[in-house]
Amino acid sequence: MKPARLIMTLFTAVTLSVPLASTASAAPETGGHHDTLRWAAPRGFHIGSAVAGGGHHETQPYPDPFTSDRPYRQVLGAEFSSVSPENQMKWEYIHPERDRYNFGMADAIVRFAKQNRQVVRGHTLLWHSQNPEWLEKGEFTKDELRAILREHIRTVVGRYAGRIQQWDVANEIFTDSGALRTTDNVWIRELGPGIIADAFRWAHQADPRAKLFFNDYNVESVNAKSDAYYALIKDLRAAGVPVHGFSVQGHLSLDYGFPGDLESNLKRFAGLGLQTAITEVDVRMTLQAGGVPTEAQLRQQADYYQRMLTACLNVSTCCSFTIWGFVDKYSWVPVFFQGQGAATVMWNDFTHKPAYDALRSTLAGRR
Template identity: 75%
Template structure:
């Protein structure tokens, strides 16, 4: 087995935040922050202790085709805000199969190692994303001629190698990602694992992850499950059945890729509560709120107000549910958002503009976090 280490030293060296005040701040056990941003004026500071405020760490995927260096670790201003604002980080693409496992006998860990190191330096937790998915798999896997036994061994090796490498360093894992169609049926066509190995392989994925790191919390993660619907109902039925078989499922995560062209999912809190009632942890893991914005124009004040309302209502729903302990924005600046690359005519989906100035959505989140702090934890 070959592991890429050649980039690790350079990536780690440039990833760490080193503003002039950093040594003093570290000595005071405070997270570094950009010059001019007071600690008391960041999302992570105003949040209650029992709620992690996270973001995706931009890199891999669509970023590799864009006309800029990898945001992490090359954009220093980006790194400063990443450290200052968030208590949790998730790799946007750096742990997806095509990135971290580009050839059968090759793992590419340098970038993820750097993210973990960055998180440790800045007192952040890490969510792992993702181990079992139908998308962003490498060609060698999807086009390979493997027997069922070989394919099962490949999946087990991947899960235990990746989870084992970060045991004790990654607190939560999206083990199985997007396994259901919108109508609540399993993805038996486009998910290579379910198609070739049967539904039972889902339980094995959780078991293998648990063996590699017994302390990590293991989640299902999906989009389109914000509401009470066929897809979320399928998870509500599946998870207790797996748990009855001794499968270590700890949580259910809702992605939350929203658009202002559609109504807000008003039953989000009710839906989260259904899973909380099962004794599960819950999380909102990939939220963004895209808007219809024509090329060369800016969103209107009314659009920004609506976007802010969606972000705030989603956060309020999480805060209202006891075991919803993680709220992650899928990228915090429009400068690096995936949305305009994949949704033609839509964009401006994050809480900061390209220059890292704050949108109304940022202040809406800050307001809800400030209001929640007295009842949810001590600063």
């Protein structure tokens, strides 16, 4: 176990012994119930955020945001009707050793969601990244590896049966060229593409009420990668595999143009009888010296957020729009994209950027 993970595990064990407070009281910059994103949203439409924790946060000079930052929790509960664990349900976090699960943080998030009348998106069950060392470097037979995945899915999905609305079952299984990840995805490499259908079947058996999704980045447009998903999902559904949804992540950058065919792309997946969603939205930008965005950058960022949300709202099956964190100080972007940042809808003190106002006005316009 990494030293940082060990410290965080001990910290979490103590912190979670005290129930996380409900967030019915006013949170910073919410201005009251009627000024929040979740209030502005149309009935039945979920506006969500990732719950900061795990992953890159463990190397940063601050304690776990979800358990330590009360104002953060207040805003999370007040503003959003859906939450997604950012890292706390990924393999390396929730299944750190072959015979041991770490459910503490995932349990706390699900409990928090219930307290705040939120739904939960589970993330994620089959992925090539953030797997524990014991899994990636283990010398398992094909039968053993298949049994490990089946047991993991049944254990994790079954634990939260009836409490998770959507699951990202298979995450990022194609390259940008539309080829299956047969090199870096341990499951596909060792067990073949048929394991994808099995993962959906096992998840459905563990929780028949949860909606099961494919999820990926760079699939906002009609391109080789989204075409590969379209063909695969069409085949799987024809074979009776319980695939219920397709979601685009929405990690965009001002350095690139907006995916203008996002709406039409979502509509073609809806035409397969699927639910659709936008699940990990942020809009990063290259920052000048000092790290402060220009007014022009903030306007363009707000435009990108608004256009993504509008595309989702224009598709009848797109009922979930999730931003990948709402405050810059906990964003993953500066850690992974050198010189870039300011990707979320709030400043570090939880005051609103133009992007927040654009989301809220767009939601309110559809009530």
